[in-house]
Amino acid sequence: MDGIHDLGGKQGYGPIDVDDGGEPFHQNWEGREWGIAQCARTPGITIDWWRHCRELIMPEDYLGRPYFDSWAQTDFSTYLEAGWMTLAEIDAGKNLSGDPSPEPLPAMTVEQVLDEDRAHAFRFDAEIEVMPDYSVGQQIRAARHGHAGHTRLPQYVRGKLGVIHAYHGAHVFPDLSAQGEEVHQPLYSVMFAAAELWPEAAGSNDKVFLDLWESYLLEPRG
Amino acid sequence: MTEFDADKVAHIHRELHSHLPSESALRVKALETLLVEKGLVNSQTIDAWVEAYSEEIGPKRGARVVARAWIDEEFRRRLMQDAPAAIDELGYLGKATGHLKVVENTDSVHNLVVCTLCSCYPFSILGIAPAWYKAAAYRARAVRDPRGVLTEFGVELADGVEVRVWDSTAELRYLVLPQRPAGTDGMSEDELAALVTRNSMIGTDRDLNAG
Numbered sequence: 001m002d003g004i005h006d007l008g009g010k011q012g013y014g015p016i017d018v019d020d021g022g023e024p025f026h027q028n029w030e031g032r033e034w035g036i037a038q039c040a041r042t043p044g045i046t047i048d049w050w051r052h053c054r055e056l057i058m059p060e061d062y063l064g065r066p067y068f069d070s071w072a073q074t075d076f077s078t079y080l081e082a083g084w085m086t087l088a089e090i091d092a093g094k095n096l097s098g099d100p101s102p103e104p105l106p107a108m109t110v111e112q113v114l115d116e117d118r119a120h121a122f123r124f125d126a127e128i129e130v131m132p133d134y135s136v137g138q139q140i141r142a143a144r145h146g147h148a149g150h151t152r153l154p155q156y157v158r159g160k161l162g163v164i165h166a167y168h169g170a171h172v173f174p175d176l177s178a179q180g181e182e183v184h185q186p187l188y189s190v191m192f193a194a195a196e197l198w199p200e201a202a203g204s205n206d207k208v209f210l211d212l213w214e215s216y217l218l219e220p221r222g
Numbered sequence: 223m224t225e226f227d228a229d230k231v232a233h234i235h236r237e238l239h240s241h242l243p244s245e246s247a248l249r250v251k252a253l254e255t256l257l258v259e260k261g262l263v264n265s266q267t268i269d270a271w272v273e274a275y276s277e278e279i280g281p282k283r284g285a286r287v288v289a290r291a292w293i294d295e296e297f298r299r300r301l302m303q304d305a306p307a308a309i310d311e312l313g314y315l316g317k318a319t320g321h322l323k324v325v326e327n328t329d330s331v332h333n334l335v336v337c338t339l340c341s342c343y344p345f346s347i348l349g350i351a352p353a354w355y356k357a358a359a360y361r362a363r364a365v366r367d368p369r370g371v372l373t374e375f376g377v378e379l380a381d382g383v384e385v386r387v388w389d390s391t392a393e394l395r396y397l398v399l400p401q402r403p404a405g406t407d408g409m410s411e412d413e414l415a416a417l418v419t420r421n422s423m424i425g426t427d428r429d430l431n432a433g
Contacts, residue, residue: 005340006338007338007339007358007361007362008336008339008361008362008365008366009338009366010362011362011366013359013362014359015359015374016357016359016371016374016375017353017354017357017359018354018374018375018376020352020353020354022352022420024275024276024280024349024350025275025276025350026353027246027247028247029246029247029250029251031272031275032250032251032254032268032272033250033253034272034275034350035267035268035270035272036250036253036254036257036263036268038268038317039263039264039267039268039271040257041261041262041263043223043224044224045224049224049226051339051340052231053231054340056232057235058235058236058239061235061239063358066246067341067353067356067357068246068250069246069250072246072249072253073238073242073249076234076238076249076253077231077235077238078224078231080234081224081225081227081230081231081234082223082224082225084262085256085260087237089256090241090242090256091241093252093256093259094256094259095256101259101260102261102262103261104261104264105261105262105264105267106264106267107266107270108266108267108270109270110270110274110277110278112270113267113271113273113274114274114278114279117279117317117345117346118313118315118316118346120316120318120346121315121316121317121319121320121346122393123320124392124393125321148228149228152339152391152392154389156338156365156366168321168394171321171392171393172393174392179226180224187392189394197365198366201366206368206369206384206385206386206387207384207385207386208365208386208387208389209386209387209388210391211389211390211391211394213392
């Protein structure tokens, strides 16, 4: 979707607050939300659906509220959509469904969590029989349009000419994964000259690389 | 179970906008309380995740990877070729590093990593991303004005250095391998790792100090 999240190249956001302090969590609640996102049971969602739910946050909330706050909002939205909680339950802080709660999850130690983190080295690629359409060094054009659903083709490269830099095999296609369908499609790193992307970069030798799925790509004349 | 209904979620966000308390701490508290009540989360496990990412998992892991690559050419080669396998040798393979790629700075190339669409980050080797990495200003500007961004971070590029920006649009995650500073011959892996800054592994720092 052409939402507020698609920030690449947008102007007017001002200088960067470069001094972060270095601590992982600046407020206690940030750590709580991080932890919830790592270990709560979820209703059969995919990472792409979760990202799409975050993109659907109202623009003023997306830009105006703190980062981990938007994770909490996204979690709420995925549970509400799936019927795993209701607004009345959020207000009451209680299970009002009348259904028995599932078996409580066991408490994990830090050691167990470190093992769990190792187990979270998820891979998204798979062997497929289809050969990739493009080869390294070949010129392509990024698709000119997105669509209303989740996509990982940012607006700032649409319609622009690039060159295939690397091929990574077939990876889960996010546009369909956000609808619960697991389909693998060739994935490439594509190099775009900064001069192709931005008027103020004329004459620059700088480059921007994006990882793009095959259906985001066209022949140069396309 | 989820129906992947985006219209419904857009409506839910509008309801939540007027429904949730405005303070972030209260929102997250409300979420945790209800998840515990429904048996969907264990608060002690949340404690453990916070501790893991406060004490154990963080940029010191990435710094160790960089230092080893500086002193062990064979490791550097494996890291460039198959980064997940190489960091697994150190026990650092984990969350969001299953498709890690390492990009190497040279005298003529400087690399900078961003995620313009959300905030993708190689958690198991760099820990929690800094606030600026997740902020709109960095996400908007890194791909369009990388040199201006670098200047704000105090990075000066020599003439002729090309900037390569990596926008993490898929499940690949990027780690910048900074250049080993001059005057560090004979330093141990521990001493070298202490010179590596978090920002140098994202690309918002370049010339490391030999100490």
